[in-house]
Amino acid sequence: MANGIKDKVAILGMGCSRFGERWEASPEDLMLEAYSEAMQDAGITPDQLDAAWFSTHMDDVGTGRGGTPMSIALRLPNIGVTRVENFCAGGSEAIRAAVYAVAAGACDIALALGVEKLKDTGYGGLPVATVGTYIPQWYPNAVAPANFAQVAAAYRYKHRVDPKTLKRAIAHVSVKSHENGSKNLKAHLQKTITEEQCLRAPTIAAPLGLFDCCGVSDGAAAVIVTTPDIARGMGKRNLVTFKALQIACSNGWELQGNGWDGSYFHTTRIAAKRAYEEAGIDRPREQISMTEVHDCFSITELVTMEDLFLSDEGCAVRDVLEGEFDASGRVPCQIDGGLKCFGHPVGASGIRMLYEIYLQLNGRAGARQLGGPSVGLIHNLGGQPSQNVCSISIIGGEGV
Amino acid sequence: MIGITAFGGYIPRLRLSREAVAQANAWYAPQFASQKGERAFANWDEDSVTMAVAAARDCLGPSEDRSHVRCVLLATNTPPFAERLNSAIVAGALTLDDTVEAADLGGTQRVALAAVTQAIARSNTYKGDVLVLAADRRRTRAASPQELEYGDGAAALLIGRNNVLAELIGSATLSVDFVDHFRATGSEIDYQWEERWVRDEGISKLVPRVVAEALKEAGVNPDKVDHFIFPTSFSRMDAQVAKACGVRGDAIAQPMMERIGNCGAAHGLIMLANVLERAQPGQVIVLAQFGSGAQAIVLRATPLIAGFKPARGVSNWLSRGKEDRNYTRFLSFGGQLQLERGMRGEQDRKTALSTAWRNRTALLGLVAGKCRVTGSVHFPPSRLSYDPGAPLQDTQEPYRLADRAAHILSWSAEYLSYHPSPPHHYGQIDFEGGGRILMDFTDLDVGEVDSGTAMEMVFRIKDVDTVRGYTRYFWKATPARDESGAIKSGN
Secondary structure, eight states: OOOOOTTTOEEEEEEEOOOBOOTTOOHHHHHHHHHHHHHHHHTOOGGGOOEEEEEOSOTTTTTOSSSHHHHHHTTOOSOEEEEEOBTBTHHHHHHHHHHHHHHTTSOSEEEEEEEEOOTTSSSSSOOOOOOTTTGGGTSOOOOHHHHHHHHHHHHHHHHTOOHHHHHHHHHHHHHHHHHHHTTOTTOSOOOOOOHHHHHHSOEEETTEEGGGBOOOOBEEEEEEEEOHHHHHHTTOOSOEEEEEEEEEEOOSHHHHSSOOOSSSOHHHHHHHHHHHHHHTOSOHHHHOOEEEOOOSBHHHHHHHHHHTTSSOTTOHHHHHHTTTTSTTSSSOBOTTOHHHHHOOOHHHHHHHHHHHHHHHHTTOOGGGOOSSOOEEEEEEEEEETTEEEEEEEEEEETTO | OOEEEEEEEEOOSEEEEHHHHHHHTTTTOGGGTTOOSEEEOOOTTOOHHHHHHHHHHHHHTTOSOOTTEEEEEEEOSOOSOSSSOHHHHHHHHTTOOTTOEEEEEOSSTTHHHHHHHHHHHHHTTOSSEEEEEEEEOOBOOTTSHHHHHBOOEEEEEEEESSSOSEEEEEEEEEEOOOOSEEOOTTOOBOEEOOHHHIIIIIIHHHHHHHHHHHHHHHTOOGGGOSEEEOOOSSTTHHHHHHHHHTOOGGGBOOOOTTTTOBOGGGHHHHHHHHHHHHOOTTOEEEEEEESSEEEEEEEEEOGGGGGOOOSSOHHHHHHTOEEEOOHHHHHHHTTOSOOOOOGGGGOOOOOOHHHHHHTHHHHHHOEEEEETTTOOEESSOOSEEEETTEEEESOEEEEEOTTSOEEEEEEEEESSSOOSSSSEEEEEEEETTSOEEEEEBOSOOTTSOOTTOEEEEEEEEEEEETTTTEEEEEEEEEEOBOTTSOBOOOO
């Protein structure tokens, strides 16, 4: 591996809009909300930005294509703004571009911002996406819940898990996230729920019920990055730096080969291994303080605990039910409420995850602040189980 | 010797209870209160093309080599397309050679017999066999007699010179403009004239004439006929015709009206395929049909009849039926009831025809690519094969998946997207010997399948573009079932 990104880039500032059904807000309003907070946090003026990366997924219902929607919305000083899109992992892709630009020395200060305005479609759930001219002619007109629900079927089959036990374990995932989200004023859903509510909710895609699915909401998040030296020069202390940024992309093996059993995320395992190596982590269960994972569906979070090597294979059901990933558990997960409570404004989510870990590492997470976390992991997944883009980022205090 | 060298059929799984229809319409049409039995009806994703493919597969079996089929004749009065050769779609689904001659025939209830006689003539021209297919999915009006009387189904005969199971020994035709019913071009519903006139002036006078002539050509006395097939919805009309022809009453073939209804252009061949399943060597079979005249053929079973079995056969399709008492489902599948689709139903289903042509063997024939180096199977086929660590270029060879054993790896059933028959079932299917496709499931009920369930491939409607009137087809997975319709245990 090349030298990697460890400690080469620091976070100068971050911002995150309130997520939710923001009927009153345009995508431009959401961008401004996240950008203003990030700029204030960084303590810089627009003319100090060298370049920006803009993540948005659904150009047809959101902002439109290209870099101009962001440049115009934020009145940026004619710097380069590049739109990136990589399914639900687009936010992490924007972060990666900005971080790499700074690490390369091409930019001193770079901005990554993600936004999605989903609630202008007229219905719940994600809008129907176009996928070219060939795929619709053979591939099912599939929706995300059923794509991810298939992991539950395959996991249950492989590990011989009783359907009721699995249902209870994924219910625990959601109950835990709602408990966390109830302490977050920026979350879309701020109410606690019970296991009973989860189990009795209407089925969306068997075996996933309503509470196994993350919300759909509007939101934006932004991060400003620079080198540790520049940050220190600006008077910043206790820097949070990037330890690893890895993306693994499916190449058709899961979809077409017969080797994948459907019960896990192949790309997550690959990206996790690479990220741990880049960050110099060899005992993740001890060294990772907390995670923000892509809990688009409860089953995704459950199997991701195994794919990140935080649970042994086939043991995530037990570990989840024993509260290992609760706020008080061994490696707290979704301490901000996750996608479950924030909803999933696609282009913004990866940056929103980073935002929570940044707050936690800075001791600024308020009522949900964990005791002394040092390293956090962000898992941001785009696509679907059989073909996806998995991003894993690790951040921590400088020198940790 | 020229005759039938293979046969098969297809009856959709769904069987509408006539009693349920009569009950639903009792306020409006109480005259149907005494209706009994069931009629077969096509699933939302079935039409004359898909049913013809199913019948052809029943007839041809899973054989890889179909090069002996040189011509396909599709007899139907309900072709999905007025222009776009329906029989060419079928030929593609069956992975027949591009040089096959395919033609659509229609216009009368006896069109399947016309196709048979044309096939006989053609088999003198071709060195190979002619595949005769008949299928119908007729539209009816709610609360009409036809709604209860009609059925949906298909049948297939292979006509040729080698391994003849039933030799054609006589035929006769009358083509006259006797209009018992009609349907104008562009119309969906038949218009019927009075039954008594049709019985007395039409069937009773025209059919015995062709039967007598065909038997005369065959040199067979009417009382020597072992199986007399005359498809009709009219009560005891078959017996009247048999009597008028001098055929024994015990030779009259089971019309199956109680079980599947009258399957239009396909019904004669469905009855014939059913008879051939149990015909004995030497037995004489007469198939007569009425419509814009009349037509009859006479067949004699050869000793080989005892050795042939279709993949399933009409008898098996009959017993696999599932009673459905849900009248609104029937109406919806037939396009007679517009159900709310929700915003997700607004999705444009336009088909890129250039893409469809470029990928025709994969889309119509379910042909994958098998890497000749590693043996791994890819669907859709691609120029680059991939086994971990080893991308290979241009190593894939065509590899048919349609008849291979398969099972579910993962699945779900969801209520979110628009689907004509929710919940929408789909999942990953693994094929024995390699190959995997994430595909739609069809013809199954909630709770019937799980990971490991054995599945089979069926050619179905993938989507209907209601804006432009285009139907696109692809393959779907359906649970492997036994004769009773029960799902076979998984692997």
